Structures are given as C-alpha cells and as structure tokens.
Amino acid sequence: MLSKKTKYGLKALTYIAKKEGDAPVQISEISKSENIPQKFLESIMLTLRKSGFLGSKKGKHGGYYLRQEPSDILMTDVMRVLEGPIAMVPCVSLNYYEKCDDCPDEHQCSVHKLMIQVRDSTLKVFRNTSLADLSSS
Amino acid sequence: MLSKKTKYGLKALTYIAKKEGDAPVQISEISKSENIPQKFLESIMLTLRKSGFLGSKKGKHGGYYLRQEPSDILMTDVMRVLEGPIAMVPCVSLNYYEKCDDCPDEHQCSVHKLMIQVRDSTLKVFRNTSLADLSSS
C-alpha cells in the first residue's frame, strides 16, 4: 500500500509544479486545495525540503518552491524519500540491500527471483516518469 | 514491503511443488527446511487451503498437497490471497476498487495515473509467472 504520506507528498509536489510561478506556495493553500490535513502536510513538506526537492521561505509571503525543474525530478528519487525502498524485499533492494534471515542462499530463492522482476518493472515506470509528467494534464 | 506471511506462503507452495509426489507434505517438514516458524506457517497453510490452492489430509501421514498443477497457479491469484490487492492504492485496484476520500476527480489525479502504470507493470509480471516458474531451478 502507498502511504498517505507519499500520496500527499506527490500531490503537493504536483500542485507546486503546476503553478509554475516564482512565488513560493503556502502549505495552507495546498492543504485546502488538495484536501490534506495541514499539520500532516507540514511534516511532509519538511521531509521534501530536507531531502532537497523543495526550498522554503519563512514568514509572510513565505512558502515552498521547487529546487529543480519538474522534468528533472524523477519518481525513483521522490518515492525513495517518501515511501522508502522500491523493492518489496530488502534482499532485492538496490539502495537498501539486506540479507534475509531465513534464506541460506538467495540465488536459489523462488521469492527472490520473482521480486527482482517486480522491482525492475516498477523501477522502469519510476525512471520514466518525472514530476513534469505528473503535472501535465 | 512484502509481508512475511506472503514470503513464507510462496516458499511453502514452492516447496510442495518441487516435491512432485502424491503424498501430502507436512508443515513440520516445510517449517524446518525453509526456516519458517511452525505455528505461523500453520496459519498460512490454513489460508492457502481455504482459498483453494491446497488440499489437506488430517492425522498421521497427513499434510498438504496442491489442488492444481503448478503451471496453473498464477502469482496474481496467490498474491491477492496472501498479500491483498496488487494495486498500491484502492482507487486503481481492479478487484478491490474504492474511491479516495481526498480526490474530487480521480481522472485528474496525478498519483492515480502513476499508480495505474505501476499496477499494470506489476500485474504483467504476476500474470506471466506461475508456481511452476518459481519452482523450476
């Protein structure tokens, strides 16, 4: 399941990308427009800023803005920050690899092979999709 | 994340498929061979039996056996039973569709579009993989 955090985060990024202005966008505006609990969104925006996707400005007329072109923001990166590893099991994760407790040899594990396929097909989608794609339409 | 339940369930099915005999396979045997807690596996086998993948025989020399040929057991079906919906959001689920609270119009939702792509690519893998594929090698 996709977490609400990720879903809200993606919607917020899309909202900002669609605006296409220089002026920072406020949490309150996004929250109202996208039906996202404001306080929850606040913490999500913080995550997105700390991971480099967003810049922020405090105080009156402050808010958040994109730090890269939407076409340069790939879903692989956004998903990893918001949702965590793309792989469904740590033993096939490219970025967060971990051995399974129960597997003596993962190359003989049937689940392993299946999950590599799932990982690769999902990765293909995320690598081929940028924020620009999400916000166009 | 793939749940342990699903992982163990897949391993157990693979184990039984590899045996290729008529004799039922016992939980204790699978549990030892695959390093799965026996009591936990017990409840998983029950699920797999109730959903029709496995048949069982009680008492001495009892155990579990496949009710279909491995090549007829598709990952789409196994995954749905063990892990639940394949889609990452209910609003793109083929079998468990549900509208999102926050979306006025899902056809304009950027997350929706992305998740349809992920669902389709994952589905493609699961539809193309049977238990026979998992157990060969």
Added chain:
DNA sequence: ATTAATCCTATCGATTTAGTAGGAAATACA
C-alpha cells in the same frame, strides 16, 4: 489406545501509520 497430524480461536508485543499539539523562529509590512 496412542501418536501424529491438521484445525481453530484467541491473545500479545512491537512497529508503523496518520495524524495532533504546542510553541519557537523568521520575515513582511504597517
């Protein structure tokens, strides 16, 4: 009878999820 197996219900501790609360710090503007 005894043993060996599945069947069934209930419970439990840990973790994760989806928030909420409350205030500090910075900024714009009158």
Added chain:
DNA sequence: TGTATTTCCTACTAAATCGATAGGATTAAT
C-alpha cells in the same frame, strides 16, 4: 517597533497491522 504570517521543530497519541505464540479440539493411521 509591533503584529500577523509563515515555516520549523519536538513530542505525543490512537488505531491498525504484523509476526508471531498458546492451547487445545478434531481427525486419522497403526
């Protein structure tokens, strides 16, 4: 200078889910 507005930060919490475990009932073979 003061006030309103915004992000920033830490901590907390209720509910759900996960990964089991416990204990016994039922069924079948020998």
